[in-house]
Amino acid sequence: MSKAETLYRLQTIDLEIDERSRRLKEVKAILEGNEELQQVRQALQDGEKKLSRQRAKLRDQELEMRSLAHKIASVEERLYGGHIKNPKELASRQEEVQYLKRRKGGLEDQVLEMMIEVEDSETSVTEQRERLARLEAEWQETQAQLSVEQSELAIRLSQLKAKRAKLQKTIEAHDLALYEDLRQRRYGQAVALLEGELCQSCRVTLPSRKAQQARQGKELALCSNCERILYMER
Ligand SMILES: [Zn+2]
Structure with missing residues (x-):
């Protein structure tokens, strides 16, 4: 699994945790x-x-x-x-x-x-x-x-x-720090899906070289516009 894919999976879990925690709080308040x-x-x-x-x-x-x-x-x-x-x-x-x-x-x-x-x-x-x-x-x-x-x-x-x-546990500390920082600054979404050369989060077309880097998945590539970690689904 590439670093970006791992972080994307982490984000899927985090977003669900966010959503369910929000609902749990709401339910508790109604019950009270x-x-x-x-x-x-x-x-x-x-x-x-x-x-x-x-x-x-x-x-x-x-x-x-x-x-x-x-x-x-x-x-x-x-x-x-x-x-x-x-x-x-x-x-x-x-x-x-x-x-x-x-x-x-x-x-x-x-x-x-x-x-x-x-x-x-x-x-x-x-x-x-x-x-x-x-x-x-x-x-x-x-x-x-x-x-x-x-x-x-x-x-x-x-x-x-x-x-x-x-x-x-499978994520390196500095990657995790980057992820957490982006999540804080980008409304809970640190990883963006890449489709062709288009960042699906901010809808900006990336330079070909950047898109290529994200596709290869060896190192983390960040969107040049919204700074999110790019991930291309295979
Ligand atoms: Zn973007």
């Missing part, structure tokens, strides 16, 4: 937190709290209404039972009944309004619960798939790294 799910959970919690506050308020208002109705009934009983002889007291009792009835009327409006609010909140909480259930089911499926992908990626990566370590 599902923001949408957390937001919907929080919204549901807030909605449920609001609903229970509204229900409590409605219960209080209904209780107050019932106690007002009792009060009105008892004052009216006294009023129409003929027990009160004093006209002054009669007038004051009548006034009291009027006042209590006004209060009860106002409270009835409030109760109706609160009933509508409670109903709206119940509808919205039900919708949020359904949405959360849907999202949770979807998430479970996604999570299962991603966990499988995660372990497959980890296995493949360890295979690739073992393969890389083995291949690296």
